[in-house]
Amino acid sequence: MSEILLEARNLQIRFGGVIAADNVSLTIERGKNMAIIGPNGAGKTTFLNICTGWLKPAKGTVLFEGRDVTSLAPRRIVRLGVARAFQIPQLFTEHTALENLLISVSARERLRHPLQDMHTIRQRGEMLHLLDMVGCADVADRPVVELSEGQRKLIDIAVALALKPKLLLMDEPTSGVASSEKFKIMEILVKALAEAKVTSVFVEHDMGIVSRYADEVAVWAAGNVQMRGSPEEILQHPDVIRDVIGEAV
């Protein structure tokens, strides 16, 4: 019996004339990697924004581990165990890769001692291990602004993982990354997620990645979930091929 970690019920939101979420309902099971696919403007990022409290839906509720989190601020939802990685990495640009992780773990542990050097905290080893897990150990002491987009994406995900979340939401983890690197990054990532026992949801445009790394796929179109199922089932469906993958039937 699988357990439901996050449940969205009848979410509705509109921006002017655009309906970004039109009665969206979706459940996410613990331990699974779910991919969200769909054309641009279908409301995929809006869904992540609602689940993390960044946007408040006009109607509907979001339940995390059975608790209603719809009206909570993002930071409260984060504290319950929902972390997020962004399409454009959200890092502390005046800090190094390792420092970004140390800041994250300082937030997680609520470290307050005013005279302790952040570099000497007990969790430093754990963060170095995490950097190693995402394949960035060699750039630990480099400022993040000097790194490649692919490395920044991985560090953005590591910053989220440093919080030890139960659920990680990722918005296009492989966009903006050279196609030769995409599979390498996903390989690293899926291994890291499994090691940390984190449930994940990722928005993705590359169907090769989806079929290889997702346990489940949800298809978004016009502000709603059109279909969900296993990658094999979904990626062969004629509607999906026509509307999302974009090949002639």
Place this chain on the structure above:
Amino acid sequence: MTVRLAIPALILLAVAAIPFAAPSLQLLMNLALAKGIAVVGVTVLLRAGQVSFGHALFFAIAAYAAAFLSASMPGADLVLVLVVAVAGAAISGVLVGLFVVRYRGIFFGMLNLAFSMIFWSILEKFYHYTGGADGIRLPRPTVFGMALERGPFELIMFYLSLALVILLGWFTVRWFASPSGQLFQTIKTNETRLQYLGVSPQRALLTGYVLSAALCGVGGVIMGIVQGVVTPEFAWWIRSGEMVFIAVLGGAGSVAGAFVGAAIYEIVRTYASAFAGDIWQMLLGGFLLVIVIFAPKGVIGIYDATLARLTGTRANDGETRK
């Protein structure tokens, strides 16, 4: 490395020798030390990318708290006066902070200015309580129960100021490097990520804001005690602007720079106004222009770069990175 530590140590020793080697400079330097501590308060906020044009508010609150205490409790002890004054500044920092930490950039700067000007007009208008533009006298506090003569008291104030400069400077540098200080400084670069770490940016900014208010309070109460009188000018916006000016001059974001900047500022102000009459502001303005254009890291930046060239090592930020 040894040079890095040796030069500041020599400068501190030279300052400590002033009351004996150059007594005429003692008062000037004491005011510079007081101002320097207040400028560290402004520097703290610069680390979060925020500029306050109203921090003279806390400078004045501490000074007036000291004056009111001394008036109602003649012969109050110096330690008590300091504690009450700084507590006043810190509590005001919490109250004003709760409001202004919701704003950033120009709005943050101007709201601080607004609060300081409200306080300034209260000091000016409530003549019966505040003495209006004439201000109120701040009689010399006793020191451990002893009422001292002017000379010894000024000597004690000088060394107390120097000790506070070292203690508070050390504390602030350490705090910048601590987890809570680092979280505070991320307000400058990414508040979105900060929220997604489960941290309230407002809360993080408030922590630093209260520290900055307390530091300005320490500067203000020392200034008040040393001058023996507090006036609404303590809260005047030019005083706030001067703190930002000194912070940029010394090296925006640098604790050591705040003190170096304050010393340079006071010396130029005193001697330039004596020798160059009305154009001393122009001299300082020109100097700031040169700093901003050619050495944006301020006097401390020039010092670091020179030292790096002399010793052949790479320049670093000193205070942030180890």
